[in-house]
Amino acid sequence: xxxFLLTTxxxxxxxxxxxxxxxxxxxxxxxxxxxxxxxGPRTDLxxxxxxxxxxxxxxxxxxxxxxxTYKMAERVRLLYEQMAEPRYxxxxxxxxxxxxxxxxxxxxxxxxxxVIPVDLYIPGCPxxxxxxxxxxxxxxxKMMKEKYLRTVRA
Numbered sequence: 001x002x003x004f005l006l007t008t009x010x011x012x013x014x015x016x017x018x019x020x021x022x023x024x025x026x027x028x029x030x031x032x033x034x035x036x037x038x039x040g041p042r043t044d045l046x047x048x049x050x051x052x053x054x055x056x057x058x059x060x061x062x063x064x065x066x067x068x069t070y071k072m073a074e075r076v077r078l079l080y081e082q083m084a085e086p087r088y089x090x091x092x093x094x095x096x097x098x099x100x101x102x103x104x105x106x107x108x109x110x111x112x113x114x115v116i117p118v119d120l121y122i123p124g125c126p127x128x129x130x131x132x133x134x135x136x137x138x139x140x141x142k143m144m145k146e147k148y149l150r151t152v153r154a
Contacts, residue, residue, distance in 0.1 A: 010149050017060075017086070018140040019049040024059035024079065029066025031093035031126045038129040048136050056082040061139070062116075063132070067095040067102055068109040080116045086146070090135050091118045094125040101125070 007015075023045075027035050039045050039052060053059040056079045068076060080087065091112050094100035102108040112118060119142065120135045 010147055011144075013148065014144045014146060018143040021048070021050040021061050021136065021139070022053045022059045023050055023061040023063050024056055024083070025052050025054055026062055026076075026079065027065040028068060028072060029093075029095055031065035031095065034126045034129055035063060035065045035092065035132065038132045040129075043129040043133050045133065045136060048133070048140065050136055056080075057084065059083055060086065061088045061090065063090045063092055064096045064112045064118075065092040067100065068112050068115075069107045070109055071107070073109050073112075073115045076112065077115045086148075088119045088139055088143075089116055090120045090122065090132070090139065092122045092132060092135075093127055094123065097121050097123065 025035075037043065045051075050061070056062075060083060062080060062083065064076065080089070089112070091097050095102060095108075096112050099105075099108045099110045103110055109115070120139055122131050122135050124131060
């Protein structure tokens with residue numbers, strides 16, 4: 001039976017979703033350099049179908065890279081709410097995860113998960129570009145397991 005592909009609708013939708021991840025460019029500190037390097041030729045996020053977007057209305061992944069202050073937290077939340085469903089968040093680096101070496105400062109948020117839900121955490125200060133590429137692959141695996149179409153039984 002050459003030329004036939006059998007799949008479910010959910011698998012087809014999840015495959016499309018994982019193959020076209022559009023991530024929001026959002027970097028506030030030194031982890032932003034590693035984020036830019038990940039999009040460069042050595043790591044190349046494009047090969048995973050991940051393309052940077054400059055607007056939250058077209059993005060479905062937010063990569064929070066770097067220190068987030070309380071003043072910036074309001075903007076992070078607003079950008080997250082403007083993203084289309086389904087939306088995902090990767091917290092990149094110690095500062096985004098828990099405040100990092102600035103956590104004793106009065107103005108630094110003690111983790112971006114205090115304002116938005118986070119799907120994946122990448123440890124390190126700053127984390128390597130390979131770690132971010134691995135997180136994108138893990139996010140794709142998570143996307144493939146999701147079930148959006150559900151049958152309602154009486």
